[in-house]
């Protein structure tokens with residue numbers, strides 16, 4: 001190509017680029033759209049109490065399943081956290097209490113694509129139950145109007161493996177002893193009853209989730225009554241570390 005047309009093309013490219021930059025600088029939304037392309041516009045905000053109360057417990061669980069699908073597909077909702085912090089300062093109307101393990105690989109809000117003010121998250125190794133945890137759940141459901149209690153275990157749980165190993169070192173016994181009965185009651189599993197047997201570990205994890213749910217109903221008449229009156233729903237769930245998927249037991 002001749003040198004003159006080349007200079008002309010470069011000039012035109014420079015001119016149109018400057019024009020684009022000018023347009024973007026005066027229109028923030030156009031700029032974001034150009035940069036991020038497929039990202040959805042901001043749509044999350046803090047729910048009012050009326051909006052939360054209009055949701056049934058099953059609708060909330062359903063929104064968690066949909067949010068988990070967005071998490072798996074790396075399509076989390078874009079949130080204006082600054083705006084949400086300001087809105088949340090006025091009060092909280094959380095949709096659910098999530099009791100899960102303290103494992104660092106479980107980013108609870110992200111897993112369900114939820115934001116500020118959506119969840120009360122209680123974390124302890126092995127997602128076990130204590131009086132303090134029940135008190136938190138009761139406060140959430142009775143005082144704050146939370147409608148769903150989720151007990152979420154996960155595969156490869158260190159607390160479960162330690163309990164199977166009968167590890168009581170340090171203060172760990174306060175957790176492993178709470179899982180002892182679950183392990184003893186996990187039967188009809190092929191192979192050895194140790195942490196080398198993944199089938200046995202998975203069965204204990206599943207039974208431990210159900211045991212926590214049973215303890216909630218048994219040890220908290222408040223939560224038990226709320227569930228019997230269809231004011232709340234108590235459900236089990238299991239988080240898959242490799243896929244990011246949460247399977248609800250409903």
Ligand SMILES: [Zn+2]
Nearest residue numbers: 101103157158
């Ligand atoms: Zn764990």
